[in-house]
Amino acid sequence: MSLVSCSSGTDSAAVQTASPEASAAEAEGTASAAPLQTPGIQNLTFHSEALDQEMRLSIYLPVGYSTEQHYPVLYLIHGYGGKETDMIAGLGLHLNADRLIEAGQIHPLIIVSPQMDNSYGLNSSPTYAVNDPGDPLTTYNGMYEDYLVKDVVNYVDSHFSTIAERDLRYIGGISMGGFVSLHAALLHSDVYSRAGGHSPALFLDDWSSVGGEYGLIRFLYPTEAERQERDPLILAKDRDLRGLAVYLDCGEEDSYRFYEGAEQLYTLLKDKGVPVEYHLRAGKHDGEYWRAHLDEYLIFYAGRTN
Numbered sequence: 001m002s003l004v005s006c007s008s009g010t011d012s013a014a015v016q017t018a019s020p021e022a023s024a025a026e027a028e029g030t031a032s033a034a035p036l037q038t039p040g041i042q043n044l045t046f047h048s049e050a051l052d053q054e055m056r057l058s059i060y061l062p063v064g065y066s067t068e069q070h071y072p073v074l075y076l077i078h079g080y081g082g083k084e085t086d087m088i089a090g091l092g093l094h095l096n097a098d099r100l101i102e103a104g105q106i107h108p109l110i111i112v113s114p115q116m117d118n119s120y121g122l123n124s125s126p127t128y129a130v131n132d133p134g135d136p137l138t139t140y141n142g143m144y145e146d147y148l149v150k151d152v153v154n155y156v157d158s159h160f161s162t163i164a165e166r167d168l169r170y171i172g173g174i175s176m177g178g179f180v181s182l183h184a185a186l187l188h189s190d191v192y193s194r195a196g197g198h199s200p201a202l203f204l205d206d207w208s209s210v211g212g213e214y215g216l217i218r219f220l221y222p223t224e225a226e227r228q229e230r231d232p233l234i235l236a237k238d239r240d241l242r243g244l245a246v247y248l249d250c251g252e253e254d255s256y257r258f259y260e261g262a263e264q265l266y267t268l269l270k271d272k273g274v275p276v277e278y279h280l281r282a283g284k285h286d287g288e289y290w291r292a293h294l295d296e297y298l299i300f301y302a303g304r305t306n
Contacts, residue, residue, distance in 0.1 A: 035159050039065045041089055046155050050146035051128045057152070058084045060094045060111040061160070062101055070163045072109045073156060074301050075148075075192075077173030077180045080118050080201070081137050087113040087174075091287065096294040106302040110160055114152045119144040120201075120220060121180030122230060139219045148180070149188050170301040172196030172247070174290055175258075179232065182246070182265070186235040189244040194301055196247040198293070199254055199285050202233060202261025209256050233261060236268045245275040247300045249293065251283030258285070 036042050039061050048055045062071070076087040088094050088111060100106040117130075117140035125141035132138035157164040171192045173181040178200025185195030203210070203220070210216035221227035228234055248266050250259035259280055266278035279296075283289030 035059070037061070037065070037067055037160075039063045041094055043085060046151075048147045048151045050143040050151050053128055053142075055147065055151075056084050056115040057155075058088050058113045059156075059160070060088050060097065062108040062110070063098055064108060065110075065161070067161045069108075070161050072107060072168035072170065072302055073160075073162050074109055074111045074298075075152070075169075075171040075181075076111060076113045077116055077121070077148075077171070077177030078113060079173075079175035079177055082177075084113045084115040087111075087177075091291055091294060093294055093298075096298060100295060100298055105304060106298050107304060109302045110156070110162060112152070112156055114148060116144065116148070116177070116180060118176070119180075120176055121145055121148055121183055122220075124219075145184065145187070149184055149191055153191065166191055166243075167193045170194040170196075172198060172297065172301065173200075174198045175256075175285065176201050178202075178258075182232040183230065183235070185244060185246075186232055186239050186241065189239065189241055193243060194245045194247070196297060196300060197232075197249075197262060197265070198290060198297065199250045199256075199258050200232075200248065200262055200265075201256070202258055202265060204233075204261055204264070206257070233265055233268065236265055236272070236274075241269070241272065241274050247277055247297070249279040249281060249296075251285060251289045252280050253283060254285045256285055 035044055041058065041060050043056060043058050045054045045056050065071070078084060078086045093111065097106070097111065101108050118138060119140040119142065121144050123143045123145040126143065128142035130138060130140055153169070156162060169192050171181045171185055172195060178197035179202065181195050182197045182200055185192045207213065207215060207217045221230065246269055248262045250262045252259060262278060266276055269276040281293070283292065
């Protein structure tokens with residue numbers, strides 16, 4: 001399958017260089033067996049029933065984390081061609097979280113970034129399959145929606161001191177991860193109360209940047225019927241979204257012009273009365289843009305006014 005990724009070295013390459021502080025925190029928090037119950041970043045694996053695979057998680061526990069308390073959880077999804085460590089250590093998000101928690105601007109929270117491969121978070125096949133092994137930009141088939149919404153959430157709630165309620169469970173992501181997060185939240189608003197699409201991969205009718213008619217569209221929407229069941233822009237029209245709040249943003253120089261889809265989704269949600277905000281800001285489709293707005297993202301999800 002010929003595919004031009006929606007990162008093509010943009011999403012993943014832009015976020016993989018972590019600060020020295022991030023690298024140290026990640027190394028100290030690496031889990032080899034049972035998850036650690038101490039503040040910091042840890043990377044671990046668990047078995048997904050939906051995919052029948054060992055899958056990776058990167059998890060941030062806030063300063064002062066204690067099993068005597070219970071915390072909201074934010075799930076953050078990486079971009080196409082990326083990996084689970086991009087979102088926390090890669091972007092330095094833990095440093096923003098530590099600072100905002102100390103300043104009293106956000107509630108202490110757990111942040112989880114799961115391995116999503118290049119799957120777009122879809123239940124695309126009953127069996128797991130890598131479509132072109134060896135190609136880092138190949139697509140992945142499997143029950144990824146079930147893996148994310150069921151397996152990951154259940155694992156985190158059963159192994160960490162979470163508040164296992166939808167009102168304090170949030171999901172967001174960059175680029176492909178924005179699609180994944182919006183798709184999951186629109187279909188499962190009983191699981192998540194807040195959703196964010198940061199430069200979200202929302203395609204309208206121009207697929208030229210992702211392989212044209214023989215590229216990504218054949219994976220995402222192989223038939224019109226499947227598009228009706230998957231496209232966040234269509235799901236937003238028909239779903240009961242009471243209790244869901246949405247945050248959308250994009251750089252005005254986004255090379256994929258994802259601001260067009262974000263603006264359309266914003267209008268759809270606003271017309272339905274869904275609490276939604278949309279920010280078109282200076283910047284491109286890269287790590288520099290996302291890093292510049294991490295504070296805004298965290299305040300949306302876990303701000304003290306929420």
